[in-house]
Every structure is written in structure tokens, then in C-alpha cells.
Amino acid sequence: MSENITLYGYWRSSAAYRVRICLNLKALGYESQSVHLVRNGGEQHSAEYHELNASELVPVLVDGDIQLNQSLAIIQYLDEQYPQAPIIPEPSPIRYQALAMAQDIAMEIHPLNNLRVLQYLERECSCNQQNKVEWIHHWIHEGFTALEEKLTHHRQQYGNCIYSVTDSPSVVDICLVPQVYNALRFGVDMTSYPIITAVVEACNQLPAFIAAMPENQEDAKS
Amino acid sequence: MSENITLYGYWRSSAAYRVRICLNLKALGYESQSVHLVRNGGEQHSAEYHELNASELVPVLVDGDIQLNQSLAIIQYLDEQYPQAPIIPEPSPIRYQALAMAQDIAMEIHPLNNLRVLQYLERECSCNQQNKVEWIHHWIHEGFTALEEKLTHHRQQYGNCIYSVTDSPSVVDICLVPQVYNALRFGVDMTSYPIITAVVEACNQLPAFIAAMPENQEDAKS
Numbered sequence: 286m287s288e289n290i291t292l293y294g295y296w297r298s299s300a301a302y303r304v305r306i307c308l309n310l311k312a313l314g315y316e317s318q319s320v321h322l323v324r325n326g327g328e329q330h331s332a333e334y335h336e337l338n339a340s341e342l343v344p345v346l347v348d349g350d351i352q353l354n355q356s357l358a359i360i361q362y363l364d365e366q367y368p369q370a371p372i373i374p375e376p377s378p379i380r381y382q383a384l385a386m387a388q389d390i391a392m393e394i395h396p397l398n399n400l401r402v403l404q405y406l407e408r409e410c411s412c413n414q415q416n417k418v419e420w421i422h423h424w425i426h427e428g429f430t431a432l433e434e435k436l437t438h439h440r441q442q443y444g445n446c447i448y449s450v451t452d453s454p455s456v457v458d459i460c461l462v463p464q465v466y467n468a469l470r471f472g473v474d475m476t477s478y479p480i481i482t483a484v485v486e487a488c489n490q491l492p493a494f495i496a497a498m499p500e501n502q503e504d505a506k507s
Numbered sequence: 508m509s510e511n512i513t514l515y516g517y518w519r520s521s522a523a524y525r526v527r528i529c530l531n532l533k534a535l536g537y538e539s540q541s542v543h544l545v546r547n548g549g550e551q552h553s554a555e556y557h558e559l560n561a562s563e564l565v566p567v568l569v570d571g572d573i574q575l576n577q578s579l580a581i582i583q584y585l586d587e588q589y590p591q592a593p594i595i596p597e598p599s600p601i602r603y604q605a606l607a608m609a610q611d612i613a614m615e616i617h618p619l620n621n622l623r624v625l626q627y628l629e630r631e632c633s634c635n636q637q638n639k640v641e642w643i644h645h646w647i648h649e650g651f652t653a654l655e656e657k658l659t660h661h662r663q664q665y666g667n668c669i670y671s672v673t674d675s676p677s678v679v680d681i682c683l684v685p686q687v688y689n690a691l692r693f694g695v696d697m698t699s700y701p702i703i704t705a706v707v708e709a710c711n712q713l714p715a716f717i718a719a720m721p722e723n724q725e726d727a728k729s
Contacts, residue, residue, distance in 0.1 A: 357614075392577070409638075409641070
């Protein structure tokens with residue numbers, strides 16, 4: 286089945302980065318289709334891409350008859366349909382804590398710092414570059430401060446683990462690594478987040494995470 | 508088991524509203540604990556609530572040993588642990604389309620219009636009330652335009668259905684109804700969204716949705 290998978294994404298999109306990690310962890314081959322988010326006013330607004338996702342956001346995964354947007358829906362699809370290397374842990378309560386932490390990143394940090402939001406702030410709210418960077422830092426620090434505390438509690442309750450919530454990479458790590466990549470890109474000081482930093486360092490030693498890195502995509506800096 | 512459920516929420520929180528609908532659809536009794544998001548600088552920032560969710564956002568569900576934040580994680584927990592009245596459809600591809608559409612609302616519209624974001628816009632970006640209302644309208648129109656188109660395609664592909672994607676209420680409806688409530692509260696013109704409007708009207712005739720309405724909560728306008 287994996288021969289049929291196509292991922293429409295962009296090298297620097299955090300949401301596409303998440304899906305790349307998931308596909309790699311499950312050793313699923315896929316064809317990568319670049320949707321350049323800036324060139325020509327944003328290729329995600331083209332009629333062709335609109336057909337794939339009327340929301341005009343990346344990523345979209347196509348797998349045979351399945352055509353799916355939203356990175357967390359795609360990850361749940363892949364995890365349920367390709368059960369090798371499980372991404373969403375099974376046992377309760379860790380299963381739901383993992384989903385909640387992944388959503389803490391994907392719903393409370395990332396949507397606020399998305400390209401279209403920064404474009405709106407500049408266009409409609411007269412925000413300059415410094416205002417935008419402050420905005421980005423603010424929501425990342427809000428989110429990471431809470432997440433660092435949750436990861437600390439998790440270790441007090443269940444003992445140490447290599448990755449965010451378990452000793453194998455989970456949906457939390459899949460969301461965390463692109464978010465930290467984004468934080469570093471905008472110069473966020475990570476010294477207050479030692480567990481987050483250690484988890485991301487552990488992830489970034491794995492071939493699945495290395496192959497998914499923005500710089501290692503064909504469309505990087507195109 | 509349902510005697511043990513406590514929901515920490517706020518009458519006007521969209522995310523808490525989602526969980527109330529889900530609990531009602533599954534006929535699960537629960538104790539409601541109000542966390543006033545405005546009074547005393549926001550009770551979600553109290554030390555007591557911080558212990559429940561370091562992110563200082565509502566809702567939190569407590570069910571025996573489970574203590575969980577993030578409305579979509581809570582909904583998946585309830586759906587998997589209390590299988591009556593399924594909320595996330597089983598058959599693929601509708602299952603994943605439903606998750607994606609729910610996330611289109613919960614990740615691309617709602618986080619941008621959350622109270623803390625509006626407070627930041629006012630405090631740091633000198634946005635006045637009109638700027639904030641324009642901001643709210645913008646993201647709702649972006650999201651609803653895409654969603655209306657997706658619901659149209661869904662009907663072309665699978666035939667008409669009463670609710671968003673099926674003939675029984677699903678996770679999409681659970682996210683859509685609070686988002687439309689919010690849109691109407693801020694005076695968004697809904698005439699371009701006939702399917703969304705019809706779906707929400709159908710939902711709001713069901714006792715589970717009526718009982719979950721903000722105005723029907725004990726802490727309404729407290």
C-alpha cells in the first residue's frame with residue numbers, strides 16, 4: 286500500500302514536518318510534492334491545491350482513495366492503518382495524556398504562529414518584524430513553560446523516559462520536534478526547558494527524524 | 508463510572524461546550540465546576556486550577572484516576588471508554604474526514620479567537636474593539652468558507668445527511684455548534700453558509716445540545 290502515498294507539503298511547514306516524521310517512523314515510502322507557501326503568492330492558494338484542501342493549508346496526504354488534511358488526523362489515520370511502530374500509545378492514561386500534550390502544541394502554540402497569521406498581523410495590525418517575533422516568542426514560551434511542567438510531572442509519576450512520554454517516539458515527539466525547530470529559527474531561548482531540549486536531542490539522533498528535517502527536503506530554500 | 512466525572516469549564520468557553528455536548532450525547536452524568544475566565548484576573552490562573560492543567564486553559568475532565576485537558580483528547584477518551592452513542596465515526600474514510608473537519612474548526616479557527624489571544628492583541632498590538640471583531644470575523648469566515656465547501660463535497664460524494672458527515676451527531680458537530688454560537692455572538696453574517704446553518708439548526712433541536720448551551724449552564728453570566 287505504501288507505494289501509493291503522496292504527501293503535499295513544504296519543507297518549512299511544521300505540520301508537514303510532523304507527517305514526514307510519522308511516515309519515516311513507520312518506514313512508509315512516499316512521494317513528496319512541494320507546495321511553495323510563499324512563491325507566486327503562495328501555491329497553496331492555487332486552484333489545483335484548493336481541490337485537495339479547500340482550507341488552502343498544508344499538508345495533504347493522498348493514499349489510494351484517501352485524501353486527507355490536518356496533520357493530527359493524518360497521523361491517527363497512519364497509526365490505525367499501518368500499525369507498525371505505534372505512534373499513539375495504547376495504555377490509558379498515557380494514551381490520552383499523549384494526545385492532550387500533542388494538542389497542547391498543535392492547537393495552542395502552532396496555529397498562532399502560522400504564516401497566514403503573521404501575514405495578517407503585518408497587513409492589518411501594522412505589526413513590524415520585531416512585533417511579530419515578540420508574538421511568536423510569547424506563544425512558544427506560554428506553551429513550552431506548561432509543557433515542561435507537564436513532562437516533569439509525567440516523570441515524577443511514571444519514571445524517566447527517553448522521549449516525551451515513553452521510551453519510543455510518540456505523537457508528542459512528532460509535534461514537539463517541529464515546534465522546537467521553529468522556536469530555534471526565531472531565536473527563542475530554550476534554557477528554561479531542559480526536558481524538552483533533552484527529548485528533542487534524543488529524537489534528532491533517530492534516522493526517521495533526521496530524514497524529516499526541513500533542510501533535508503528537496504524543496505529546501507527553493 | 509459516570510458518577511465520578513467532573514468537568515472544569517466555563518459557560519462561554521467553546522472547548523468546554525464541546526465536552527458538555529459529548530457527555531450529554533453519551534448520557535454521562537457529571538459534576539460541573541465553573542472556572543470563571545474573567546473574574547479575579549481569570550480563575551484559570553489560580554494555583555488550584557494550575558495543578559489541574561499547567562496550561563491554565565479550560566476544560567479539564569476528571570474521571571476517577573484520569574485527569575485530562577484538551578477538548579479533542581477528552582472527546583476521544585470518552586468515545587473509546589464509553590462506546591455508547593459513538594462520536595468519532597468508525598468506517599474509513601469518513602472517520603478521518605470527520606477528524607480533519609473537527610480539527611479544521613478546533614485548530615484553525617478557535618485558537619485564534621481565544622480570550623488570551625484577544626487580550627494580547629489589545630495589550631500588545633493596540634487593537635481596539637473593532638480591530639478585534641474584524642480579527643474574529645476574518646478567521647471565522649476563512650474557516651467557514653472552506654468548511655461549507657467541504658460539507659458540499661461530502662454530500663456530493665456520500666449523499667445528504669442530517670448532521671455534518673453522518674445521520675447521527677459526530678465530533679464535527681460537537682466542534683461546529685460552539686463555533687457557530689461564537690460567530691453569532693460576534694455578529695458574523697452566516698448567509699453564505701447554508702449547510703453549516705442547517706446542520707447547526709438540526710443539532711440544536713437535540714436535548715444533548717440544548718442542555719449544553721452556554722445560557723443553560725449554572726455559571727451563565729455569573
